[in-house]
Amino acid sequence: MSDETTQRVRATLKKRYLKEKLFRGFGITAIAASLGFLVILLGSIIYKGMPAFQATYLKVDITLNEDTLGVGGTVSDAEMQGANFSGAIKSAMRDRFPDVKKRKAKKNLYALVSSGAEYALAEYMINNREQFGQTVSLWLLADDEADALIKRNKDLSKPIRRGEFKNDSSALVTRLNKDQLGWLQSFKDAGDTDVRISSTFFTNGNSREPEQAGIRAALVGSAYTLLITFALSFPIAVAAAIYLEEFAPQNRWTDLVEVNINNLAAVPSIVFGLLGLAVFINYLQLPRSAPVVGGVVLSLMTLPTIIISSRAALKAVPPSIREAARGLGASPVQVVTHHVLPLAMPGILTGTIIGLAQALGETAPLLMIGMVAFIVDIPGSVTDPSTVLPVQVFLWADAPERAFTERTSAAIMVLLAFLIVMNLAAVLLRKKFERRW
Amino acid sequence: MSDAAKEAFDALTETVGRVTVDDPKMQAENVDVFYAEKQAIYDVTLDVAKNEVVAMIGPSGCGKSTFLRCLNRMNDTIPSCKVSGNITLEGESLYSSAMDPVMLRARVGMVFQKPNPFAKSIYDNVAYGPKIHGLANNRAELDDIVESSLHRAGLFDEVKDRLNAPGTSLSGGQQQRLCIARTIAVSPEVILMDEPCSALDPIATARIEELIDELRENYAIAIVTHSMQQAARVSQRTAYFHLGKLVEVGETKTIFTNPSHELTENYITGRFG
Structure with missing residues (x-):
């Protein structure tokens, strides 16, 4: 190379390297930014959601006898179930704070304990009949407002943020009044409050009381819906892809x-919801709010995704394999089932999981077919009314009680965990089907 | 192509040399092949005899591979490909409705240019054909077929300790011999080879050529090759294709030492190709 060319190349070289550096810089910035946002998002969700897995309990001495419960100690379980446990709890609270006389004040006092406590007490009574007639110290689930303050270890002596304290950032934000805070403080002073890890969130369905609301119904609903979606969309989509790719002229x-x-694949999902409403519910008279309808609607939505990715996976199988099999006298179906499909399976599964992940996070079409219902009971079959995780998140995010905020975040965590489990399953399945030679 | 050669090509209406044999296994008569509008093969007539290797040579795009693939209907899957004329295997017409292409391919096996073992074990690669055709009644018979096929392909001693290893773990030459073993496991009557050594090194090539010579005892073999030396080494008869026409057919020795047609001579002497 002559000196002049060397000079010229050197001059452009600098420019080229600079460009590369710039490009790398952009890339790293982009990745850092997206990672940063992801960390912030996940961090805030986890920080907000963690308290949902804890619950506060208050220790109360309850007298369990015929006076308080209104039934004898030897009645049947069903009768015992219907006994006046709420009255027993109320009288126990009155006994603890005998100064409370006014009707309104009493009502406030009772409100410290969750309305669900009486059911737990009934169950306790049925399982511990020998304690009938005794006064026992029991831990009762606290109401969500009390729960929020105790759980976060707030200073209960602070003024409540209302009226003139509106701008006082050190004031408490709570719906409890001064009396209630005093009673709560006395529980706390006596060591009669306890924050425990609680599985309520995973075992209960939805509830109007945030401290009793759980994700179970939505989780089961989501599982049923996805099951239907998978069972319908996977075979249909794979069959369609194979036909289009291998057989169709x-x-x-x-x-x-x-x-x-x-x-x-590009149709807005709400349109599929409308179709589901018109065809499956109005015309075919399938049950409303049922996972079976949700699953069918979502599989309509997932079908194109799986078909497209399955076709790509089939296309990626080298033609030489097909020729080899055909050359040996394999029939067209044997070529596909023995050679092409096994090689394409990892790609097909990846597409399926992507489609199902989309379906898992889908809300809009399910709103149209009534899966936005308030579901307390865990659905027992695919025709029971149910809701799904993202819809549950939507419902709780909309609820006025502040304690639902933590449930919302916790539900998002469960949704994400569900996704991670699904992806993990996909990776394992791929590993199993992948032929690394 | 020189003007003289072009003239000679245009003037060519009939193949030089004897295209038929006394004891044919396969016969192709007046075969024309079209890809959509484009004609790839013009009026080719050629016999494949029993226990002989017939080599097809010619410059790229001369239609020799296309012709080879007509012999077991591998062109069927190309929708635009139309074959006319008559091809028979033991007197049965290949393109008649009575001939099932799956059956045909079991009788006329094929070895491809690039070794293409299945993503299965060595054993399963060889056992696949017998399995789908139900040639073995039990596992022991299948084992026998696999072993004897690998033996005949000269691969058994190299792989006998690792029959469960993936077929793709072998070297290129071994893979190609595996593909040959896989083909002969079905006991075909004819083996078609489409440039079977073009992806292999000289040592592996020599190995395959030896094998082809041994296989001639039991099979009729048609081989397409780019290497004239290879054609000279393995074949008894040679057919020279040029731009879709079969120019000359003859004893391999004659073709390479004393070609009759100008085009053949040009190709053999390396003036084009």
């Missing part, structure tokens, strides 16, 4: 089908 009709599948 290349003509205008298959082109039309292909274009339509691609378009279908």
